[in-house]
Amino acid sequence: MLNQHSFETCRNQLFKSVGWTCCFFVLLFFSLIFSVFATSSSQSVRVGVYDNQPKVYQDDKGVDLGVYPDILNYIAARENWKLNYIHGTWEEGLRRLKKGEIDLMVDVAVSDERLKEFDFTKETVMGSWGAVCADKKTKIESLQDLNGKKIAIVKSSVYLGGEDGIDIYIKALGLKVQFIYVDEYDQTYELLNKGEVDAAVVSHIFAIASQKNYPRIVRTNIFLKPTELRFALTKGKTDNLYLIERLDYWVKRLKDDEGSVYYKSLENHGLTAAITVQEVHPKWLLPAQLAAAIIIFLLLLFIIWLTQKRSILINKFRSLFESMTEMVVLHEMIYDENGKAIDYRVIDCNPAFSDMTGIPREKAIGAKASELYGTGDAPYLSIYDDVVKTGHPKRFETFFKNLNKYFDISVFSPSPGRFGTTMSDITDRKNTEKLIESRRKELEKLAQSEEEAKKAMLNVMEDFEEAKLCLEVGKTRDEAILASIGDGIIATDPDRRIIVMNKAAERLLGWKVNEAIGKLYDDVVLLEDEKGTYVPFKEKPLHKAFDSRVTTTIATLYLLSKNKIKFPVAITVSPVILKNKIIGAVEVFRDIAHEKEIENAKTEFASLASHQLRTPFATINWYIELLLGKDVGELNAKQTKYLKEMYHASCRMVTLVNAILSVSRVEMGKSEIMEKPTNVVRLIETITEEEKPEIKEKNLEVEKKIDKNIPQVMTDPEKLTIVIENLINNSIKYSPVKGKICVNLNLKGNTLMFSVADSGIGIPETAKPQIFTRFFRADNAKAQDPEGAGLGLYIVKAIVDLMGGKIWFESKENHGTTFFVSLPIKLTSKKL
Amino acid sequence: MNSQNKTILIMEDEKPLIEVIKAKMEIEGLETVSARSVAQGLEYQKTGVKVSAIWLDHYLFGELDGLDFVKKIKEKDSVWRDLPVFVVSNTVSPEKIQEYKKLGIVKCYTKVDFRLDEIINDIKNFLKK
Numbered sequence: 001m002l003n004q005h006s007f008e009t010c011r012n013q014l015f016k017s018v019g020w021t022c023c024f025f026v027l028l029f030f031s032l033i034f035s036v037f038a039t040s041s042s043q044s045v046r047v048g049v050y051d052n053q054p055k056v057y058q059d060d061k062g063v064d065l066g067v068y069p070d071i072l073n074y075i076a077a078r079e080n081w082k083l084n085y086i087h088g089t090w091e092e093g094l095r096r097l098k099k100g101e102i103d104l105m106v107d108v109a110v111s112d113e114r115l116k117e118f119d120f121t122k123e124t125v126m127g128s129w130g131a132v133c134a135d136k137k138t139k140i141e142s143l144q145d146l147n148g149k150k151i152a153i154v155k156s157s158v159y160l161g162g163e164d165g166i167d168i169y170i171k172a173l174g175l176k177v178q179f180i181y182v183d184e185y186d187q188t189y190e191l192l193n194k195g196e197v198d199a200a201v202v203s204h205i206f207a208i209a210s211q212k213n214y215p216r217i218v219r220t221n222i223f224l225k226p227t228e229l230r231f232a233l234t235k236g237k238t239d240n241l242y243l244i245e246r247l248d249y250w251v252k253r254l255k256d257d258e259g260s261v262y263y264k265s266l267e268n269h270g271l272t273a274a275i276t277v278q279e280v281h282p283k284w285l286l287p288a289q290l291a292a293a294i295i296i297f298l299l300l301l302f303i304i305w306l307t308q309k310r311s312i313l314i315n316k317f318r319s320l321f322e323s324m325t326e327m328v329v330l331h332e333m334i335y336d337e338n339g340k341a342i343d344y345r346v347i348d349c350n351p352a353f354s355d356m357t358g359i360p361r362e363k364a365i366g367a368k369a370s371e372l373y374g375t376g377d378a379p380y381l382s383i384y385d386d387v388v389k390t391g392h393p394k395r396f397e398t399f400f401k402n403l404n405k406y407f408d409i410s411v412f413s414p415s416p417g418r419f420g421t422t423m424s425d426i427t428d429r430k431n432t433e434k435l436i437e438s439r440r441k442e443l444e445k446l447a448q449s450e451e452e453a454k455k456a457m458l459n460v461m462e463d464f465e466e467a468k469l470c471l472e473v474g475k476t477r478d479e480a481i482l483a484s485i486g487d488g489i490i491a492t493d494p495d496r497r498i499i500v501m502n503k504a505a506e507r508l509l510g511w512k513v514n515e516a517i518g519k520l521y522d523d524v525v526l527l528e529d530e531k532g533t534y535v536p537f538k539e540k541p542l543h544k545a546f547d548s549r550v551t552t553t554i555a556t557l558y559l560l561s562k563n564k565i566k567f568p569v570a571i572t573v574s575p576v577i578l579k580n581k582i583i584g585a586v587e588v589f590r591d592i593a594h595e596k597e598i599e600n601a602k603t604e605f606a607s608l609a610s611h612q613l614r615t616p617f618a619t620i621n622w623y624i625e626l627l628l629g630k631d632v633g634e635l636n637a638k639q640t641k642y643l644k645e646m647y648h649a650s651c652r653m654v655t656l657v658n659a660i661l662s663v664s665r666v667e668m669g670k671s672e673i674m675e676k677p678t679n680v681v682r683l684i685e686t687i688t689e690e691e692k693p694e695i696k697e698k699n700l701e702v703e704k705k706i707d708k709n710i711p712q713v714m715t716d717p718e719k720l721t722i723v724i725e726n727l728i729n730n731s732i733k734y735s736p737v738k739g740k741i742c743v744n745l746n747l748k749g750n751t752l753m754f755s756v757a758d759s760g761i762g763i764p765e766t767a768k769p770q771i772f773t774r775f776f777r778a779d780n781a782k783a784q785d786p787e788g789a790g791l792g793l794y795i796v797k798a799i800v801d802l803m804g805g806k807i808w809f810e811s812k813e814n815h816g817t818t819f820f821v822s823l824p825i826k827l828t829s830k831k832l
Numbered sequence: 833m834n835s836q837n838k839t840i841l842i843m844e845d846e847k848p849l850i851e852v853i854k855a856k857m858e859i860e861g862l863e864t865v866s867a868r869s870v871a872q873g874l875e876y877q878k879t880g881v882k883v884s885a886i887w888l889d890h891y892l893f894g895e896l897d898g899l900d901f902v903k904k905i906k907e908k909d910s911v912w913r914d915l916p917v918f919v920v921s922n923t924v925s926p927e928k929i930q931e932y933k934k935l936g937i938v939k940c941y942t943k944v945d946f947r948l949d950e951i952i953n954d955i956k957n958f959l960k961k
Contacts, residue, residue, distance in 0.1 A: 614922030614944045615849070618849065618943035621944065622849070622853070622856070622947075623848075623852050625948050626852055626856055629949065631855065631859045718926060
């Protein structure tokens with residue numbers, strides 16, 4: 001059982017060593033940080049010591065000696081610590097440590113119970129296990145041999161209770177043992193030496209160290225609870241992390257160096273052997289120890305490697321810490337008496353902190369946040385407190401007004417009561433984000449503008465579409481109009497090529513629209529005159545319209561369709577002029593065959609009507625003439641008078657019928673212009689000659705101003721006669737006796753100018769606008785000649801219009817009237 | 833008057849007019865024969881009546897009018913080829929008048945525009961030449 005126990009003890013020791021090594025790395029970073037600032041300041045360390053030679057004791061002069069003081073003195077010299085040894089018993093030392101009256105206590109074996117009460121360094125200063133010692137004569141070789149024995153033991157000895165404590169074995173084996181409790185190991189040996197107890201439980205180191213003074217007392221083979229002796233610290237003190245790190249660092253370093261003060265002190269105090277189990281362990285354990293030694297050796301090599309790595313890492317971390325552009329600050333939370341966080345203090349910070357805040361590192365370390373940042377309250381206290389309490393890191397962004405900068409703050413808690421912050425200046429990023437946001441908004445606006453522009457564009461497009469639609473509607477409407485028009489319509493371009501042709505034209509010409517489009521007009525439209533002669537190119541109304549630039553109308557030609565069907569056609573051609581340039585022409589034509597028939601019928605009617613009306617009057621007149629001529633016998637006075645009245649009335653009727661027939665002929669278009677070479681001068685002479693009886697009757701003076709050089713002209717002499725005759729007749733009729741009539745005729749270019757002036761009754765102002773109206777007669781004219789029909793001037797104007805001339809007048813009532821006629825004429829080569 | 837032995841052929845469809853024309857001509861010393869159609873008029877060529885002049889209305893009974901009559905008597909072998917023809921009508925159109933003139937008639941009259949004695953005097957005067 002004992003052998004097994006020893007084996008397990010060694011195994012646990014190995015496992016723990018490996019575990020500690022791993023823990024080492026975990027703590028490495030934080031210890032590094034602490035070590036950095038811890039070395040920079042002098043610190044007073046209160047060390048609890050008791051008398052436990054040779055590990056710790058006082059000489060006669062009160063100087064603290066022993067392995068622990070040697071180690072501590074060495075470390076304190078390096079760390080600039082001021083050690084203050086507080087003396088007392090073991091128990092007193094533990095009490096003080098609990099109360100925090102001392103910072104650390106030396107030579108404290110680690111146990112689960114003590115881990116709950118104290119903080120410990122990680123590095124074992126020495127290994128130790130309990131040894132049951134007894135007088136040489138007392139045969140105690142196993143636990144069973146302790147049955148019924150008195151055993152002296154220090155009250156709070158680690159070897160008494162807990163796992164692997166002697167008490168648990170006694171109870172487990174059902175042994176009856178009486179423990180005699182004392183305060184120190186010396187007392188156990190004194191009682192044993194006096195024979196008041198049968199055995200004593202002490203550390204094996206004490207046993208080794210006491211061999212000289214108590215030669216009869218030897219260590220039995222019973223081992224108890226192998227423990228590690230380390231430095232114990234008051235639980236939860238703020239400086240513990242730093243002290244632990246530094247102590248572990250140095251103890252490790254000293255243990256690694258065989259020539260260090262550690263080994264020298266052990267040697268000086270006769271404890272070289274005490275740190276091994278070689279002497280105290282059973283011999284059979286040697287191979288295992290050798291194996292363990294090899295493993296430990298390998299572990300040492302590993303540790304050395306790790307140490308080197310650690311050193312590199314430390315340097316790396318240190319340089320990283322120093323060179324980080326982010327502010328790294330380690331804080332310690334400050335609580336009030338109720339455990340509420342009220343502030344926090346800077347423990348350490350990197351140069352970036354000073355650079356960014358302008359606060360020197362020396363001033364920052366140890367300063368409270370509420371004072372350091374000048375904010376009155378410690379900023380973000382609740383956040384930091386939450387991180388410290390929960391251990392969960394947090395991250396947030398904030399704006400420091402006094403720095404005018406944004407920071408991204410990460411908070412973590414490396415140990416209880418502490419938290420570290422890394423603060424990254426994200427001002428640029430924030431500004432960039434703002435800029436991006438600004439740009440985004442601008443882009444949104446731009447997008448909105450673009451949207452508006454797009455809308456505007458869409459509106460324009462809509463307008464365009466609308467305009468296009470209107471055009472299409474217009475085009476469709478035009479096409480519909482063109483299609484629905486009964487007249488044929490052809491439009492040509494300036495080269496006389498057909499560009500538009502409607503259905504009516506298609507029907508009349510016998511050409512399909514798609515056949516005709518693009519063809520020359522002259523290839524499609526064939527015209528003939530009444531005699532069947534082809535109308536030459538230049539005589540076609542279309543070409544005339546192009547040449548004259550005016551609308552040309554003609555109704556005397558015949559159109560020959562593609563199918564050789566001939567029909568009379570009325571053609572109107574209008575040139576299309578844009579910016580004074582002919583860009584084409586539009587020809588409208590229609591089949592007037594039916595109209596011709598109607599016209600013939602009308603003509604026939606007019607002839608018949610005139611015949612039917614005139615013939616009775618001719619009969620009446622001629623019979624009256626016969627009677628009045630006394631050819632058939634004498635008439636009395638009354639009969640003669642009455643017959644004359646009848647004859648006069650009949651003549652008026654004849655005049656009226658003639659006038660109506662003339663009007664009818666003019667209005668029906670029957671009065672076509674029949675031009676022929678005419679001697680206008682002679683024509684006037686003839687008319688005035690015919691009017692001589694009336695002129696003579698009124699004793700009128702007739703003045704003729706006739707240009708004798710007027711040649712024969714091409715005009716309609718019948719129509720012209722009607723015009724001149726009417727005007728001269730009027731001038732005679734409305735002139736007073738002995739009045740004057742002036743007839744003028746001259747030629748101005750191709751215009752014949754004719755005028756008749758009289759000194760007659762004149763035309764009243766009110767009658768002037770209606771003077772050419774059918775059946776209109778001015779009041780003064782009615783008074784002068786009640787028998788007038790009011791058709792003379794109407795017919796004159798109609799004929800002048802038909803001849804393409806103009807008629808106008810100047811008149812003043814009671815002063816006379818002058819009528820002017822201008823007629824376009826064609827000159828002939830024949831001179832008068 | 834030399835005209836007393838002259839016979840005038842009156843071609844007129846209106847009987848009252850034939851009557852008044854005849855009456856006036858005979859008063860004026862002319863002899864007359866009359867016809868109301870072209871065919872009747874042409875028949876006088878066969879009867880041996882010596883016609884000195886022709887009073888011709890345009891409209892006559894039958895399908896043929898005065899123009900057709902003139903065309904026939906102006907044919908080469910017509911005995912009346914050189915007879916003076918006086919067209920007296922109320923309805924002759926200018927176009928027709930032109931045609932009549934081309935065929936060689938003496939003059940065209942509109943009945944209502946001339947006194948009867950004016951026309952007869954013209955005929956008599958022409959016959960005196």
